[in-house]
Amino acid sequence: MATVMARGLRKTFRVADKQPGLAGTLRHLVHRRWRSVQAVREVSFSIEAGEVVGFLGPNGAGKTTTLKLLSGLIHPSGGELAVAGHRPFRRERAFLESITLVMGQKQQLIWDLPPLDSLRVNAAVYGIPEREARRRIAELAEMLELGEELTRPVRKLSLGQRMKAELMAALLHRPQMLFLDEPTLGLDINAQARVRQFLADYNRRTGATVLLTSHYMADITALCPRVLLIHEGRLFHDGALAELSERLAPWRQVRLELARPLSAAQLAPYGEIEALEGCEVRLAIPRERLTATITRLLAQLPVLDLEVSDPPIEELIGRLFRQGSLEPAPR
Amino acid sequence: MAMPVAPVLRYLRTLRRFWGTALATQLEYQLNALIELLAMAGNLAGSLLLLWLFHRQGVALGGWSWNAVLVVLGAYTFLDGLTSTLLRPNLSRIVNHVQEGTLDFVLLKPIDSQFWLSLRTISPAGLPEMGLGVVLMLWAARRELGALPPAPLLAAAVLLLAAAVILYALWFVLAATSIWFVKTWNATEVLRAALTAGRYPVSAYPAGLRLLFTLVLPVAFLTTVPAEALLGRLTPLTALTSLLLACGALVISRAFWAFALRFYTSASS
Structure with missing residues (x-):
């Protein structure tokens, strides 16, 4: 059974249209002009439990917005959406306990304290008993090769160590649905590889569904047999990575x-x-x-x-779209 | 309580972790903690000096005896301490959460987001002021009445709690508007200034302001009503109004937050 079902999903943002300079600012103050931005337009797809799916697309394509819709952070403007049998934006407890969102650009760990403190907060928030929490922390720490880093203030950790600790905080409640937005952003090659390996292991061990966006093609090739290619809010390709590589790899x-x-x-x-x-x-x-x-x-x-x-994924996709060789996936 | 036990325990345990980490964070910067401590001592000394200056003059305000005025001042001091301890540290952060997009993490937790945003941190530097407020209320009421019967004590405690709830709910609603106006135009400062007006009994103000403080800004319910309760001068109607106002304000703050979240767009990465 599909764990994610999106049909005709739409999200429109209203943004202020403001000219630069003082005159523009004054005009904006008196007479506000708004413009609608269609971040996601009529996107339909479904994902089976246990799948690892990559979201591809240039910056501003609507990848992050789609992840935010799926995790229930924002209301869809239209269309149908079901994740793990729930309507995400209702943010019911059972739904929130079954998902997690990792954002490469934002962090939830408490900056001045060791990761262990943040982990204990999360254990309390998710209602995980102390002993069980200790067991899970030990298990995740082993998988991620974290040791004394867990008792060092977060601000003194390297970017790679911090991302691993972020992953621990995001996975402590054993979610069945992982939304990862640029989880390897800014990491060096070794750290990227370790995070990738961990995600692959986690998917294998727990059967969790993983949806990820990444700028690094290596993340996608290593993890995602299936990719969704999004451009200007539309779904351009939904299928095996091999199919897409054939188009990209020439x-x-x-x-x-x-x-x-x-x-x-x-x-x-x-x-x-x-x-x-x-x-x-x-x-x-x-x-x-x-x-x-x-x-x-x-x-x-x-x-x-x-x-x-291999050219960077952004470039490949950019080239692809410039050539216009892809038609929206038929649905 | 209608709530099942487990969630209550979960919230209590979460609160313990929240405040534990808040204290640990503050202690992480030893110098900062020391300065906070000094600032707190200075603040306390200032409040006491002000009281003493008033005391020397021995003025009566709005038909209230000096000791009765002190009871009002005690209620104000308590609420001001509460502001420093909980309201300001927590509610002024909401705007940052919205600006930086870290509200995402709060919203994705299986816990009430209003609870999280309202009680995530605590600043113990305000606790002594709260204590001073209570002591002042009790001391002044005792001097005024000669004794402290339990019934007014209980009523005063309940109404002071109601006052805290009203203040919190107003502040939270103002802070929640940051979902739209990412900068909260310092509306909370207006609220704080209004609270300052509650230093003195409402009847000390001219009729126009009195009306304003009772009907528009519920300053009267913040300080004067609990003080009246302690002094045994409260009518049941006022007490009931205060309680209803507190309940209503809390309900409205929750409804308003749910409404505001519909407009949350989540700052992009």
Whole structure:
């Protein structure tokens, strides 16, 4: 049975339309003009219990708004929404006890106290008996490899340690539904990998449903067999990550360091030029021609250094939308 | 109580953790705690000095004897202490929660959000002022009446509680408007100024202000009514009005909060 059911979900915000400068401010004061922003428009999807689903989309696409609708923080402007058998915005106790929201940009831990204090507050709030809370804290601490950090003031922890402690605070009540908004934001590669590993373990061990947004493609590839691609509030793609990669992967990024600067005209035959600055060049090259093109590059141009990588997810998606190669998923 | 036992216990346990962490946070900064302590002592000394100055003049206000005025002043001191202990530390944070979007975390907890926002922290520096207020009320009432019978004592305690509830509810409603006007235009300062007007018996003010303080801003119910109760001068009608007002204010504050939350858009990340 689907644990998340969204049908025609909409959210419209009313924002003040204000011109810059003093004149604009005065005009705004006297005569307020409002503009409607459709953050989420007619989005429909369903998610089965235990699934791990990634939300993709450029900044401002409506990912966070969708997560906030799902977790019950904001009222939908229209459409139907059911999460774990509840209507989220009613915020019934049973619903709140079964979900959690982790936001990479906001923290719930008490800044001046050790994480353990915040964890005890949460244990009391969720009505977890003391002994049980101690057991869960020990278990989560082991999974996340946290030890004496739990008794050090949060302000003295590294970003990675803090995010792990945030995860502990968010998972102490054993939610069945995890909403994660940029959980690896700002973490170094190692910390990102550990958080990812933990989330995968947690999903396997508890069968919890996980919905996550991330700027890091690695998070999505490692965790999410299925992705929802959202752009300008609409659902553009709902399906296996493999399907999406086929559309995204045709492009690889090739960085070149040249011995002497070359003109755009000289570089154009090899691929699409993404950046050209003196001797530094970044090309986008179709995957099926990658090996051949690199051979030609090395043979024909004064290449000092060459690096092939997956372009950042934002860029890939941006390119995709610029090309308009995706149609809204049929529903 | 109609409530089942378990939730009550859960709220009590939560409150213990709330205040435990609040104290621990304040002690984290030793110098700050020391300054708070000094400020509290200074505040207390100031209040006492003011009282003594009044006492030397021995004025009577609005037909109240000096000792009766002191009872009112005691009620004011108690409520002012309550303001420093609970109302200001908690309710002035609501606007920050809205601005920074951390209200999200409060709203997602399976606990009453109004409870959380109203009692999350405590500033013990205001406790001595509350104590002073009670002592002053009792001492002055005893001097006025020569004895303290239990019935007025009980009535005064209940009505002082009602006064605290009224003050809290007004303050909370003002703080809740920060959902719309993210800056709360310092409306709470107006409320605090109004409370200051409650230092003296309402009858000491001109008729126009008296009406204002009774009907618009319930200053009369904050200080004068509990003092009258302690002095055994209270009519049952006034007492009942005060209790109904407290209940009504609390109910309205809850309804208003539920209404305000419909407009919460959650500051974006």
